[in-house]
Amino acid sequence: MSKTPETWDVAVIGGGNAALCAAMTAAEAGARVIILETAPKPYRGGNSRHTRNFRCMHHGPLGPLVDSYTEEEYLADLMKVTDGKTDVALARLAIRSSEECLPWMQDHGVRFQPSLSGTLSLARTNAFFLGGGKGLVNAYYRTADRLGVHVEYEAAVTHLEMDGDRIGHIDYTQDGQTRRIIPKSVVVASGGFQADTDWLARAWGPAAKNFLIRGTPYNRGIVLADLLDQGVEQVGDPKQCHAVAIDGRAPKYDGGIVTRLDCVPFSIVVNKNAERFYDEGEDVWPKRYAIWGRLVAAQPDQVGYVIIDAKSLELFMPSVFLPIKADTLEGLAGQMGLPPDRLRATVDDFNAACGDTSGFHPTELDGVSTTGITPPKTNWARPITEPPFYGYSLRTGVTFTYLGLKVDENAQCSVGNQPITNLWAAGETMAGSILGQGYLAGFGMTIGTVFGRIAGKEAAAHAN
Incomplete structure (x- = not known):
């Protein structure tokens, strides 16, 4: 252990959106605040640096938002994607508080732009x-920085010492040394455990070794495990997490x-056997x-394949990688490692199930659907x-995990x-308090902003 432990009013563990909202709020309330960020400075910000809305x-x-929501x-949208698996009281708190957050974000330096187009449909x-x-x-x-918040980078927290009903001290490593601070209050905002693929595999089984991690490699759940x-x-x-299909x-x-x-939405998606497995629309x-x-x-080898044709290529935001x-179709199958005859049969069956497409509308539910095929495609079918044909490989990309700290x-x-008299949590590390399963675009930032501000105020x- 090096140096005499420093004393701080509020120690915030993590360096992303929730941590920053907590730190700024606490500093504005007169607290002396330190942020302990595991990542190096160029990679600060956790998963928040990959968000967009x-x-x-x-x-x-309101600001860039049109009409009303x-x-x-909002709650109905959340209940649909979570299948009702949410703490409704906390969900309503997050939703109601979100309206006042947008001007607060602007007051703290965030600037907004008009919504992106394509498949997002999020202008409202x-x-x-x-x-x-x-x-x-x-x-x-x-x-x-203007508020006087002190930031330590490459400060990997290893232990929070429980002393009765409070946190007594925090240990972290930095520059090859173990350091200790004594905070009056602690806010944990250090994310989930998704970057620890061994932990993912304990939950999911060996299939998790094939998952990709969309976000920061620094969210390994060390603080979470220590507290649990x-x-x-x-x-x-x-096993529950925010996981999307990303480019393989x-x-x-x-x-x-x-x-x-x-x-x-504008494709069919098949597995390695060139079989469709879910309603793409x-x-x-x-x-x-x-x-x-x-x-x-859930598919063999945890892979999938998107198949589209030329008329759909411009309907969505492109990936960073060009499509195959x-x-x-047979040539596309050969390049993607799919059985050509089977892909041809799957596409032919799908095409035969498509009906009248005159009502096709790419940015809203259009009811252009298939008939007599399983699984169906209920919109945009x-x-x-139309050649040329295009394809992308799909892999499971985990953003963050939902096992976390329960909060009130x-x-x-x-x-x-x-x-615990001096311990609060915000952001992904407590998101499972609201998200039992599923995800709604932009809601992680809502949780982080709302509960970051609450945690900072309380801490x-x-x-004081």
Whole structure:
């Protein structure tokens, strides 16, 4: 152990959106705040640097958002994707608080831009950051610096010492040394455990070794495991996570938002045996993109393949990787390692099941569907007939896991239903308190912003 332990009013563990919201809020309340960020400075920000929007309730036009998006509609969207597996009281708290968050974000340096087009259909519900998540993260760090927040990078927290009903001290490693601080209040905002593929495999089985990790490689769940081992109340299923189907050529870690594929609604998706396995047109993409990671995970070798034709190529935002291209379906199958005869039969069966396509509308549910085929395609079902043909490989890309710290409406953690007097949690590390399964585009940023602000306020009040 090096140096005499420093004393801080509020220690925030993590360096992404939730951590920054907590740190800025606590500093504005007069607290002396330190952020312990595991990542090096160029990679600060956790998964937040890969985000691009924030889902926001509003009663009328607000910033870049058009029309209105009510609490009840927002909750209905959430209940649909989670199949009702959510803490409704905490969900409503997040939703109601989101409206005041947008102007607060602007006051703290975030700038917004008009919504992106294509399959997103989010102009009414989601506010897009100018410069993406990296722009938001950098703006918040600038504001935090002006507020006097101290940041330690490459500061990997290893242990939070429980002392009765409170956290007594925090140990972390930096520059090859173990250091200790003594905080009056602690906010844990250090994400899930998704970057620890051994932990994923314990939950999912060997299939998890084939998963890709969309976000930061630094979210390994070390703080989460340390607290759970000490009896801090947990929430969530270790198998539940925000997992999407991403380009199979993405790197193992940190591929980010650009590796996501938005072409599924205009495609058919097959497994390695060239068989379709789910309705590609079930709903608009922001409400269904997050189920496809789990769907692909259930297929042989945890892979899938998107097949589209020329008339659909311009209907979605492109991936960072160019699609595979061929003049014939058989040629495409050969390049993708699929059985050509089987792919041809699958496409022919799908084409024969397509009906009248005159009502096709790429940005809304259009009811252009198949008949007499399983699985059906309930929207955007057009025959795949126009060469050249294009394909993408799909792999499961995990964004964050839902096993986490259970919190109350004040973002406070507990042991045996007794509050830990100086411990709060925000962001992905407590998102399982609201997300039992499934995901809604932009909602992770809502959770992080709302509960980060709550945790920062409560932590500062305790310290003061």
